[in-house]
Amino acid sequence: MAVVLITELLGGSALVAAPAATPPSPRSAVPAPSPLVVGDGRTVRLISLGGDRTDGLLTRIAGDIGDAVAAVEKFWGTDWDREIVIIATGSPQEFVAQAGLDPRGQWQDIAAVSVADQVDFAHHRAGGQRMVFAPGAVAMSDQALRIVLTHELFHLAARADTALDAPRWLVEGVADFVARPPTPLPPGAAADTGLPADADLDAAGPLRAHGYDRAWWFARFVADTYGVDALRRLYTEACGPGHGDFATAVRRALNTDIAELRARWAQWLTG
Known part of the structure; x- marks a missing residue:
């Protein structure tokens, strides 16, 4: 191992x-x-x-x-x-x-x-x-x-x-949710309403830091919208050993689909 x-x-x-x-x-x-x-x-x-x-x-x-x-x-x-x-x-x-x-x-x-x-x-x-x-x-x-x-x-x-191939952005976003006190979203947070991705964490300089912030925001969004227990379920479904794809994890943990999740995420970002 x-x-x-x-x-x-x-x-x-x-x-x-x-x-x-x-x-x-x-x-x-x-x-x-x-x-x-x-x-x-x-x-x-x-x-x-x-x-x-x-x-x-x-x-x-x-x-x-x-x-x-x-x-x-x-x-x-x-x-x-x-x-x-x-x-x-x-x-x-x-x-x-x-x-x-x-x-x-x-x-x-x-x-x-x-x-x-x-x-x-x-x-x-x-x-x-x-x-x-x-x-x-x-x-x-x-x-x-x-x-x-x-x-x-x-x-x-x-x-x-946590599986070795777990989505890094969710692993790190949830860890920050546990560790960081919530703060107001900065101006322009809603400029990108796409879901976070591992590639965001591999960017250089400020773009990389922004990628980590967006992963943290997403974890906060899930907790605010679906509940803290749902965020924990999402981590288990999306990051646990033998996990399926993210869409399946969303359906099982949050009882919704990716389209609805993205719409509510965009709404949360705009306040």
């Missing part, structure tokens, strides 16, 4: 398939301190690899992780990993090693990744899950850090329910 990585960028997010080689285990790399206990009894192990700088980052994360767990449990439920491992790295080399990234890649703008060594969809299990924070994460604002932490935690919680 290939390693699965979901990365959170300082200016957006992307889904990345990692090499099949298993990255170093964080449990053997550095002894973990006594874990925190949050939520309904989940343990959180915080591992600092960068001295005082990453100690400070993990202190901030420790203060936010309880709320992040609560947000994920409220949306997704409680049937996911009982242990949460969070590693703060002190150098780009440590980040690449702990996350299992290709050292030839360009990872400077990545704030954090959520990674698993393996996923067993048949038995609903993911092994070796952890969140890895890049050195640059220490400079994030408190609000940005809370969003990244909750976003990545949702990916961790939903790992065993």
